[in-house]
Amino acid sequence: MGDLCQLGEMPGTSRRIERARKEKGLQEKHSKRGGKQVMQCDICGRTTDDDTSYCTYHNMAHDKVQEAFKVWEPALEITWDDYLTRIFDENGLGRWAREVVEHLMQQNDSSK
Ligand SMILES: [Zn+2]
Numbered sequence: 055m056g057d058l059c060q061l062g063e064m065p066g067t068s069r070r071i072e073r074a075r076k077e078k079g080l081q082e083k084h085s086k087r088g089g090k091q092v093m094q095c096d097i098c099g100r101t102t103d104d105d106t107s108y109c110t111y112h113n114m115a116h117d118k119v120q121e122a123f124k125v126w127e128p129a130l131e132i133t134w135d136d137y138l139t140r141i142f143d144e145n146g147l148g149r150w151a152r153e154v155v156e157h158l159m160q161q162n163d164s165s166k
Contacts, residue, residue, distance in 0.1 A: 097157050108154070115150035119158075135162055 093102040095109035106113050123137050132140065141147055142155045
């Protein structure tokens, strides 16, 4: 009999645990947002979503710029600096990417 009672309780118990997990997850997400320092995009000053120095748009553009360098570097044998200068002159470069490239070039200059 004892075994049967345990089995009967199982579904309800697991549902409760699942629900508690979900609620906990939501709370963690909420408190993380509220408790942490607000980061701002280095380029446009928009609030960033996580611990990146760029907002969603500039972060995406930055990823693309870095991705493209992996292709360009072996093909053209250029340095990061040369690459930035080159793609900055590209007409097809998008607005966000251009701002990222400009920002990266300024960073390079100041670090010299
Ligand atoms: Zn931005």
